[in-house]
Amino acid sequence: MTKKFLAVILVFMIVLSMGTVSANVHNNEKQEPNDVQVNKLTESSNELITNDDIKTDVEENIKHETVNSGNKQYTVTEAPEPIIPVEEKSDKRVIYPDKPMIAITYDDGPSVYTPEVLDILKENNSVATFFVLGSRVYDNNDTLNRMLEEGNQIGNHSYNHKNLTTISDEELYKQIKGTDDLVYIATGYTPSVMRPxxxxxxxxxxxxxSKPVIKWSVDTRDWENRNVEMINKNIFENVKDGDIILMHDLYESTLEASKIAIPELISRGFQIVTIDELFEYRGASLAAGEQYYNVYK
Ligand SMILES: [Zn+2]
Structure with missing residues (x-):
């Protein structure tokens, strides 16, 4: 009776342990195909890992943390360690929304004079907007990247300066999208504004x-007069808070005029900002299908 009972117990235990083993095997079998599938997906997919992918992982990790950490449940905003801000550069531009500001725009470049224009802007802790031609992008890759690195803005000025009101829709698409793509390939940035x-x-x-069209309120006529005094006369007889000034970084006279005008504008109390900054700091919106000449108060 006892032996029989022991034998039954033994058989029962063996069956039980086999069950556990088979259950483990079963679990492993269940997990493996999933892992393989994940690996296959990662290997075969050419899609970039997006911010959303990372966000989901982070969210899952936070959930796991919360479950395992008992009473210590931190939200992101209540992290136990204070977040130390990155030390700000001492030469960082500060824009005062209530003080006068203007945007200088340079069209038709980049050219051999553009790096020197960038030097003047940098020396004066100022920035400009460059409405570039797509046809000039390839030869001026470094200049375009420097523009962005130093806080300037790049706008689209068509591929080769055609009058856009006289061309077909197909040609128009090439002039605009082609220039956007060339700038993007050169810099990783796509112009958000256009000047025809x-x-x-x-x-x-x-x-x-289908981009905001940016015109101007002060015309230096630098392409016509090619004269430093006349360029600066056109600026200083007209300039006021919220103006957009039109110049062309294509002429030596414009470069020379900029050497005088930029520090002089600053000494007269103007902040020299990009188109985006002018609209942002004045609380004005920029919309596709609209055209803009200035941002007066
Ligand atoms: Zn032009």
Missing amino acids: PYGSTNKELIQKI
């Missing part, structure tokens, strides 16, 4: 461009 050559627009064209 000659400022030539009509209502239909502005709608088709």
Whole structure:
């Protein structure tokens, strides 16, 4: 009776242990195909890992943390260690929204004079917006990257300066999208604003461009007069808070005029900012299908 009972117990235990083993095997079998699938996906997929992918992982980890950490449940904002801000550069530009500000724009470049224009801006802790031609991007890759590194803005000024009101839709698409793509390939940045050559627009064209169109309120006529005194006379007889100044980084006279005008504008109390900054700090919106000349208070 006792032996029989022991034998039954033994058989029962053997069956039980086999069950456990088989259950483990079963679990492993269940997990492995999943792992393999994940690996396959990672290997075969060419898709970039997006911010959202990372965010989901982080969120899952936070959930796990919360479950395992008993009463110590921190939210991200209540992290136990204070977050130390990155030390700010001492030469960082500070923009005062209530003080006068203007945007200088240089069209038709980049050219051999553009690096020197960038030097003047940098020396004066100022920035500008460069409406570049797509056809000049390839030869001026370094200059374009320098513009962005130093806080300047790049705008689209078409591929080769055609009057956009006179061309087909297909050509228009190439002029704008082609220039966007060339700038993107060179710098990783896509221009958000457009200035059509000659400022030539009509209502239909502005709608088709699908970016904010930026015109100007002070015309230096530097392309015409090629004269330092005349360029600066046009600036200083007209400039006021919120103006957008039109110049061309294509002429030596414009470079020479900039050497005088930029420090002089600053000494007269103007902050020299990009188009995006001018609109942002004045609380003005920029919309596709609209055109803008200035941001007056
Ligand atoms: Zn132009």
